[in-house]
Amino acid sequence: xxxLQEVTLDELKHxxxxxxxxxxxxxxxMGPQHPSTHGVLRLMLxxxxxxxxxxxxxxGFLHTGIEKxxxxxxxxxAEVMTDRLDYLNTVGNNLAFCLAVEKLVDxxxxxxxxxxxxxxxxxxxxxxxxxxxxxxxxxxxxxSMFLYCFREREIILDILELVSGQRMMTTYIRPGGLWxxxxxxxxxxxxxxxxxxxxxxxxxxGLLTKNPLFVDRTKGIGVISGExxxxxxxxxxxxxGSGVAFDNRKARPxxxxxxxxxxxxxxxxxxxxxxxxxxMDEFWESLSIIEQGMEKLRExxxxxxxxxxxxxxxxxxxxxxxxxxxLIHHFKLWTDGFDAPAEYVYMPVSSPRGELGVYLEGDGGNxxxxxxxxxxxxxxxxxLPVMSTGLLVADLVAIIGSIDIVLGDSDR
Amino acid sequence: MEPAxxxxxxxxxAILLLFGVTGFAYLTLYERRALARIQVRIxxxxxxxxGILQPVADGIKLIFNQELIPATADKVLFVLAPIxxxxxxxxxxxxxxxxxxVIIGGREINxxxxxxxxxxxxxxxxxxxxxxxxxxxxxxxxxxxxxLGGLRSSAQMVSYELALGISFIGPIMLAGSMSLVxxxxxxxxxxxxxxxxxxFLIFMMAGLAEINRAPFDMPxxxxxxxxxxxxxxxxxxxxxxxxxxxxxxIAIAAIGVTLFLGGYRIPFIDIPPAIEPLVFFIxxxxxLFVIIWVRATFPRFRYDRLMAFGWKILLPLSLANVFIxxxxxxxxx
Numbered sequence: 001x002x003x004l005q006e007v008t009l010d011e012l013k014h015x016x017x018x019x020x021x022x023x024x025x026x027x028x029x030m031g032p033q034h035p036s037t038h039g040v041l042r043l044m045l046x047x048x049x050x051x052x053x054x055x056x057x058x059x060g061f062l063h064t065g066i067e068k069x070x071x072x073x074x075x076x077x078a079e080v081m082t083d084r085l086d087y088l089n090t091v092g093n094n095l096a097f098c099l100a101v102e103k104l105v106d107x108x109x110x111x112x113x114x115x116x117x118x119x120x121x122x123x124x125x126x127x128x129x130x131x132x133x134x135x136x137x138x139x140x141x142x143x144s145m146f147l148y149c150f151r152e153r154e155i156i157l158d159i160l161e162l163v164s165g166q167r168m169m170t171t172y173i174r175p176g177g178l179w180x181x182x183x184x185x186x187x188x189x190x191x192x193x194x195x196x197x198x199x200x201x202x203x204x205x206g207l208l209t210k211n212p213l214f215v216d217r218t219k220g221i222g223v224i225s226g227e228x229x230x231x232x233x234x235x236x237x238x239x240x241g242s243g244v245a246f247d248n249r250k251a252r253p254x255x256x257x258x259x260x261x262x263x264x265x266x267x268x269x270x271x272x273x274x275x276x277x278x279x280m281d282e283f284w285e286s287l288s289i290i291e292q293g294m295e296k297l298r299e300x301x302x303x304x305x306x307x308x309x310x311x312x313x314x315x316x317x318x319x320x321x322x323x324x325x326x327l328i329h330h331f332k333l334w335t336d337g338f339d340a341p342a343e344y345v346y347m348p349v350s351s352p353r354g355e356l357g358v359y360l361e362g363d364g365g366n367x368x369x370x371x372x373x374x375x376x377x378x379x380x381x382x383x384l385p386v387m388s389t390g391l392l393v394a395d396l397v398a399i400i401g402s403i404d405i406v407l408g409d410s411d412r
Numbered sequence: 413m414e415p416a417x418x419x420x421x422x423x424x425x426a427i428l429l430l431f432g433v434t435g436f437a438y439l440t441l442y443e444r445r446a447l448a449r450i451q452v453r454i455x456x457x458x459x460x461x462x463g464i465l466q467p468v469a470d471g472i473k474l475i476f477n478q479e480l481i482p483a484t485a486d487k488v489l490f491v492l493a494p495i496x497x498x499x500x501x502x503x504x505x506x507x508x509x510x511x512x513x514v515i516i517g518g519r520e521i522n523x524x525x526x527x528x529x530x531x532x533x534x535x536x537x538x539x540x541x542x543x544x545x546x547x548x549x550x551x552x553x554x555x556x557x558x559x560l561g562g563l564r565s566s567a568q569m570v571s572y573e574l575a576l577g578i579s580f581i582g583p584i585m586l587a588g589s590m591s592l593v594x595x596x597x598x599x600x601x602x603x604x605x606x607x608x609x610x611x612f613l614i615f616m617m618a619g620l621a622e623i624n625r626a627p628f629d630m631p632x633x634x635x636x637x638x639x640x641x642x643x644x645x646x647x648x649x650x651x652x653x654x655x656x657x658x659x660x661x662i663a664i665a666a667i668g669v670t671l672f673l674g675g676y677r678i679p680f681i682d683i684p685p686a687i688e689p690l691v692f693f694i695x696x697x698x699x700l701f702v703i704i705w706v707r708a709t710f711p712r713f714r715y716d717r718l719m720a721f722g723w724k725i726l727l728p729l730s731l732a733n734v735f736i737x738x739x740x741x742x743x744x745x
Contacts, residue, residue, distance in 0.1 A: 028556050050560065050715060141626060141712035147451040213627060213711045393560075394714045 015056050020046050025053055028393075032061045038135060038400060039407035041381070050392045055385045059378070063411040070371040074337035075101050076175060078368065083169040085373060086409035088128040091120045091160070092351045094173040099254055100347035100358040101175040104340045107312050111296075112303040113177040114256045119190070119293040120163070120172065121255075122286040126197070127156040128352035129279050129286075136276065136401035137208060140217050145207055152200055159189050176313035177306030182297075190294055194287060201283050209280070218273040222387040222399035225270055232383040235376055236354025237282065238403050241275035243268040248350040259296075260289050272402040279404075312338045337366040344370075353377055353404050377409035416519070424525050428505045436658040437467035442697075443704050450708040477647035482554060485644065489552035494645065494652035497545030500538045501659040507531040508666050509593045511676045511688030523676075523689060524593060531592040532584055535667060536577045539622060542656065543569040546641050549653070553644035561640025564715055568621055568628065571722040576618035578730040582611035582737050583671045596675030603679065605672040608737070612672045614730045616702075619664040621722065623657060626707035628718060665699040666692075673699070 019025045031042040040061035046054040066085060070078040079101075082093040095117055102109060109117075134149030157167040163182050164172035172179050208214045224234070229242040239246060247264045249257040265281035267274035307313045310329045319326035340362035348357040354376030363369035380403040387403075388396045441456065441463060448455030459465035481490055511523035528534055543566050550562015584590055586607065587598035595604075605612045621628035642653045669675060673695050676688035683691065713721065 026556060137711065141629070142710065144451045144708045147453060151452055207709070208711075211711065213713065216717060217711055217714055392714065392716065394712075 015044070015054070016046050017053055019048075019053070024048070030396075032058075038405055041400070041405065041407055041410075043384075043396075045393070045396070047393070050394075052388050052391055052393065052396060055388050055396065057381050057384050059381060059407070059410050061411065062407045064408070065412075067371050067373060067412045071368055074366045075340065075368065076333075076337055078371065079174070080169075080171050083171055084408065085412060086351065086353070086356070086375065086377070086406045087168060088131050088406050089124055089351045089353070089356070089409075090168050090170050091117075091124040091173065092128075092349065092356065094171060095121055095255065096347060096349045096351070096356050096358045097360075098173050098175050099349065100345055100360040101340070103345045103347055104343065104360055104362055105175075105312055105338065107176050107309055108307050109177055109255075110304045110307060111256070112181075112300040113305045115293050115296045115300060116178060116182055116305065117173055117255050118257065118260070119290050119297065120160070120170075122289045122293070123156050123159060123190070123193075125352045126283060126286050127153045129283060130156075132279060132352070132401070132404045133204065136398070136404075137214075139397045139401040140214060142208065142211075142214065145204070148200070148203070148207075152197065155193055155196070159186070159193065162186055162189055174306075174313075176309060177304075181305045187294070187298070190290065194291055194294075197283070197287060201280070205280070209277075215273065217394075217398055218276055218402075219269075219271060221272045221391065221395045222402060223269070223271045224383060224387050226268075228386065229270070229383070232386065233379045234354065234383055234403075235379070236350065236352070236404075237265075237275055237278040238354060238376075238380055240264065240266050241278045241402075242270035248348050248355055252348060254347075254349060260292050262289050272398050275402045339364060339366050340368070342369070346374075348374070351376060353406065353409065354380065373412055375409045375412065377405040377407070378411075381405055381410055420519075420521060421525065424521075425506075428525060429502060432502050432505060432659045432662070433655070435662050436655045437471060438464075439658045439662060439700065440470070440654075441467050442700065443707075446701060446704045447708055450705070471651070474648055474651040477650075479647040479649060480644075482644050484554040486552040486554070489548050490644075491649070493545050493549035493552060494649045494656075495545070496548065497542050498652045498656040498659070500541040501656040501663060504535060504538045504660075504663045505666075507534050507592055508663070508670060509596055509675060510692050512593075512685045514685050523685070527591055527593045529589070529591050532580050532590045532595075532671075536573065536580065539576075539660075539663075540569070540573050542660070545656070549645070550641040553641070555644050557639070558641050558643045561643070565624060565641060568624070568715075568718060568722075571719055572618045572621035572628075572726070575614055575722060575726040575730045576622055578727070578734060579611045579615040579618060580671065581734045582608040585734075585737055585741060592670050592675075596670055596677060599674040599679075600677055601679060603672060603674040608672065608733070610729065610733045611737075612668070614726055614733065615668060615672065618722075618726060618730075619668065620703065620706065621718070623660040623664055625657075625661060625703060627710040627712050629712060661700065661703060662696060665696045665703065668699050669695040 013021065016027065017025065020027060026047045028045040028047050029042070030045055032040040042058040042061065044056040044058060045052055064084065066081045070081060073081070079094060079097050082097045083090040085093050101107070130149040130153040134146040137143075137145035137149075160170055160172075161167045163186055164170035164179065224232075224242055226242045226244045229239045230244060234242070235246065243266060245264050245266045248254070250264055262285045265278045265285065267277050310326070314330050314333045315323070315326040320330055342362055342364040344359065344361035346357055346359045348355050350356070355374065356376060357374030359370070359372040359374065360368055361370040384399065384403065387399050391399075444466075445455040445463065456463040456466040459469045481487055506525045507528050509524035509527070513520050513522055515521070546569075547562045547566045550558045550560075550565070553559070583595055583604045586604060587595040589595060589598070620626075642650055645653060669692060676692040677683075678691060
């Protein structure tokens with residue numbers, strides 16, 4: 001039974017400055033229905049005119065209880081919920097969870113499946129960055145960019161639909177491999193995208209990077225130093241904009257990222273513009289990774305996409321009619337799932353937003369004992385007051401856009 | 413004063429008012445369709461062919477909307493504010509000439525309501541009344557977002573009015589008159605956009621700021637202030653603010669056409685007076701498209717930069733323009 005505690009005003013006084021209590025400053029409630037808070041973030045602002053003196057983020061409006069729910073689901077069932085966490089990085093969430101499960105039960109993944117995983121997560125990274133770019137521009141009132149970005153994102157969602165049957169909630173990556181192989185059309189669809197997208201990136205640069213108004217709104221805004229960024233636990237492009245070249249794809253490679261040739265874009269300024277350039281450069285890196293992946297994929301044509309370990313991965317349907325053992329495995333896996341040892345693993349991957357870590361603890365049964373997601377949005381939100389104090393309300397909006405939060409990622 | 417003249421004025425005023433109100437309605441459609449084209453969308457196309465009944469549908473919806481007045485609002489001012497905002501936008505049309513004279517039923521009729529000899533002064537005077545409506549709206553709503561929006565807009569309008577007014581001086585000096593009819597007639601050979609290009613640019617920027625259009629739409633700034641001064645307004649009262657903004661948009665385009673783009677005239681060609689309003693109208697449409705295009709392309713200024721831009725760049729530039737024009741005029745005799 002949860003005890004509801006009544007909070008007195010005195011307990012909240014430390015959140016605002018003394019001037020607010022004397023009435024010198026104005027308290028402004030921003031959100032959770034405010035259009036620029038990217039979902040349901042609530043910010044309590046203390047303003048002196050339009051200057052922000054203090055900013056207190058208030059999260060939890062999108063709390064889904066997914067982490068807790070996962071404890072009541074078998075491993076392969078729990079995966080379906082991971083799509084709903086960070087709804088812009090669905091494939092990445094699947095990947096993080098599957099990698100954690102594979103690490104926990106020590107399961108191998110065939111090379112072709114790994115290549116497809118990388119291609120899809122990189123496509124998803126581009127799609128997620130497109131949403132970021134669109135909303136960041138919209139926050140600065142460059143409204144056409146938003147629609148251009150969503151036009152391109154739609155193509156990626158179509159590719160995801162092609163392989164998994166779902167635009168967003170794919171659950172395509174499974175422990176031990178994939179749900180099924182990619183269809184024949186996949187090669188052409190990705191190829192078309194690879195040819196089309198570079199021109200579009202140039203257009204974005206033309207509309208934003210070369211636009212003095214945009215540069216004026218972003219340069220020198222929301223500066224956070226490299227040390228501060230590390231201290232606050234920032235990761236991903238938000239950290240790399242402050243001059244720290246850290247990326248889990250390089251630092252702790254997974255899914256064969258060590259076999260790809262790519263750079264990690266870094267900028268030193270630590271402001272909104274630096275983070276913007278970092279993400280824009282990541283478009284190119286992701287495109288290059290996808291291109292290399294497609295080459296590898298063609299070489300591996302026809303190779304298996306699922307582990308042969310029948311204790312964790314269901315056998316193909318074709319074997320069910322001929323093999324008794326396959327039938328038993330099929331029945332066992334689809335009714336009871338698989339058991340995992342009573343150990344714990346932590347699996348960090350690089351989501352478009354930063355380090356997405358899955359802490360997974362088994363209890364010997366077929367359900368996890370505890371799942372915890374170390375999500376970048378949650379951690380980045382803590383640094384928001386540091387970045388925004390002393391700036392204007394209009395800058396706050398730009399900063400929220402630049403740390404690229406997804407509230408589904410933050411409230412679990 | 414003969415009764416026929418009064419009747420003529422009443423009819424012309426009614427036509428201008430109707431033009432303003434329908435113009436507002438169809439400008440929203442024009443803007444939505446043009447924006448949609450730029451943004452690879454389709455835009456409203458369901459109500460009637462090409463969506464031409466969309467403004468009617470919107471109007472009906474707004475009329476039947478429930479009118480909410482916040483409990484803590486100052487009710488008198490709250491109701492008064494939209495009226496104060498919309499009136500100047502309508503009466504500004506009195507001095508803008510649509511053409512010279514046409515003869516209808518043997519009677520010579522001027523295609524303008526008034527050829528006031530201080531027409532340009534009238535424009536600046538009327539345009540500055542609107543700021544009261546916006547400040548009052550922001551204050552009386554008793555909402556913090558609305559208050560910030562109202563404050564922003566009053567500061568913005570006061571600072572940009574200056575540059576706007578000074579940018580008028582160039583054409584006035586060239587034409588040697590403050591009457592808008594004279595200014596148009598003086599452009600029968602060359603449009604003032606050519607000798608006064610800088611003034612035209614200043615006019616467009618200050619004009620956009622004056623009517624709170626992107627990229628100077630600070631007072632409403634939906635991403636920051638969620639709607640600014642009209643956050644608490646609904647139904648027809650909201651529509652009045654909307655109407656004021658769009659009629660002012662047409663008015664700014666009309667003033668721009670009159671002062672810099674030759675008004676109802678085409679250079680060197682003497683067109684029959686009956687189609688002069690059409691020429692004027694087409695020029696307005698083109699200028700309106702530019703305003704919409706700017707909105708589709710540019711991010712918004714930041715508030716403090718906007719003020720700095722107005723006072724430190726636009727104002728000195730417009731003063732320099734006046735000075736240079738004056739010097740050249742004096743030397744040419």
